[in-house]
Amino acid sequence: MGGFFGAALKRDCVEDVFFGTDYHSHLGTRRGGMAFYSPENGFQRGIHSIENSPFRTKFEKELAGMSGNIGIGCISDTDPQPILLRSKLGRIAVCNIGIINNAEELCNEFYDSRLASFETMTSSKVNSSAIIGALIAQKDSFAEGIRYAQERVEGTMSLLILTEDGIIAARDKFGRLPIVIGESEDGYCVSFESFAFQKLGYKTRRELLPAEIVRITADKIEVLGEGNPDALRICTFLWTYYGYPNSVYEGVTVETMRTRNGEIMAEYDIQNGTLPDVDYVCGVPDSGVPHAIGYANRSGIPFARPFIKYTPTWPRSFMPQSQEMRNKVAKMKLIPVHELIEGKKLLFVDDSIVRGTQMRETVEFLYENGAKEVHMRSACPPIMFGCKYLNFSRSTSELDLIARRIIHEYEGEEGVKYIREYSDSKTERGKRLRDEICRRLKLTSLEFQFLDGTVKAVGLPECKLCTYCWSGKQD
CATH class of the missing domain: 3.40.50.2020 (Rossmann fold)
Structure with missing residues (x-):
């Protein structure tokens, strides 16, 4: 599966994103990555295999060279993430959790219409975040694009998008996976696991609703797309097996x-x-x-x-x-x-x-x-x-x-x-x-x-x- 963490603060957020992402290591064992943006250094990104050693050991040496008040991180059991993309909506870093069951069909549509080409991984598959990014770019705004992607993807798609001025978070349309917002005196964070930010000095603000889209900056939370509470179909296996003991989903603690x-x-x-x-x-x-x-x-x-x-x-x-x-x-x-x-x-x-x-x-x-x-x-x-x-x-x-x-x-x-x-x-x-x-x-x-x-x-x-x-x- 996988998990992610992002922060938008009035100070440097690199350490918060590092530790917040590391707290999702129980959700995936293949790859870990982080991306940050600062006006001075632009987008910076690192991705490593975590199959044989923990996430934190892979990034400790890189932290000193990364900077930014906004950033995202991802633990992935599938594709290398976050990936950097550029479209008419600007430069972004994208990571997602879930599964795209119709990925091949969507790629073929892009090929047939000559709207996009994709770099393939060594498995010959296309990175799921690249497909999502291409779908979003078909529309004139992030909110419209994410809505379009949510409708086109068969499976589940929750994502974080790092832009030059904030983080956009979108929960999948049936809320099968959680996304929760935390707040501190320095700004906001967004996370799969609520306990991931509690040790970093954040308090829970609220969980996103199914299909809800928000933009967070250091100063505010802006709703870009309303959620639908009636659509909730959260995965029960999160409580039975996947969730960490002190994880809380929809107000219910795993332990x-x-x-x-x-x-x-x-x-x-x-x-x-x-x-x-x-x-x-x-x-x-x-x-x-x-x-x-x-x-x-x-x-x-x-x-x-x-x-x-x-x-x-x-x-x-x-x-x-x-x-x-x-x-x-x-x-x-x-x-x-x-x-x-x-x-x-x-x-x-x-x-x-x-x-x-x-x-x-x-x-x-x-x-x-x-x-x-x-x-x-x-x-x-x-x-x-x-x-x-x-x-x-x-x-x-x-x-x-x-x-x-x-x-x-x-x-x-x-x-x-x-x-x-x-x-x-x-x-x-x-x-x-x-x-x-x-x-x-x-x-x-x-x-x-x-x-x-x-x-x-x-x-x-x-x-x-x-x-x-x-x-x-x-x-």
Whole structure:
């Protein structure tokens, strides 16, 4: 996926943008970049690979050579960003987060009409921010151009544009991703994550509405395009997995949602007589831990950490581009606490079950270290659809998803008709799916959070949430 940060201040903003961008490192592992503007030095930009070392280590030496009272930064899991562009609207730097599913179609339109040509990356793909910049340049103002781009892009597009006199921020038209404005005595900032600016002395001013467009300078916030609160469909997976524990989206804190979610799962097991007789409730680190704490609190079963993740060298297991290497790194990071594993019956809570590969290796690791039983609770419903609104998964086929793969083996192409049944553990198909995943992953028992439980844990109306990856429900 990715995240971004920008600041417009009455003083130099380079350090603020550096630290604010670095606080988004949990959202992407491929590239990081920053761009600044000053009247003396014009536009300055730096982009680095962050696949093998953190963002901050790549830019520390460059900070002294950068200057400006306005600037933007981006952590990206896809394209190098920000990029510098020039059009009839002037010179700008652009970065975006989201996904453009019709990028090839849009590029072909430009080629056919001879309106634009694009530099390609080594992958032969065109940088998504270049496509967005070309769409915006078709109109006579940034506001009109962004509106046009929002309508033409199939997928999700939230962006920051650095101009010579400020920063333009635009939230995607369904608000699937957050953008929040912070303020201080020196000016304003704009960020994906609110906590990214709180340590820098800013206070939250407000979140942008879906499709809202604003321009920020050191002195003011100007609305260029009104937002539509009724269009909100924010990604629920932000709370379940992607968001940092102290992130706040639409007024709901990630950590408290996860704890509440675990309590709801435990309540379900208690009411249905499916609460296992185990020694400890445990969380698969990191995002599974607060779900597990909630489960332990409600069930009365002690919480423990039978293994610890060694993260100083590999903060996230998906950092390597090879799935084989990601799996190996994930296994290498698990350091056992033997007295909490050997001879014990353990119930783990994980944020989700996607492919099942890493979970199977985790379960094997626990048995190798003497676990007697391993039960699993997934903090979200079975993932049935690859996300087409955000670039959060490298899956190229829905058959990469363990639930869909099993359904396809049982039902063939007809299986999609029965997804709702397979999601529900009370149906025969639902029980069959859970039994088969248990067999493949060597689990003693398995249950998934229900969609209603996830929605209840978030606390927003379901109509305001995107649940496509679980339900297949489209806007």
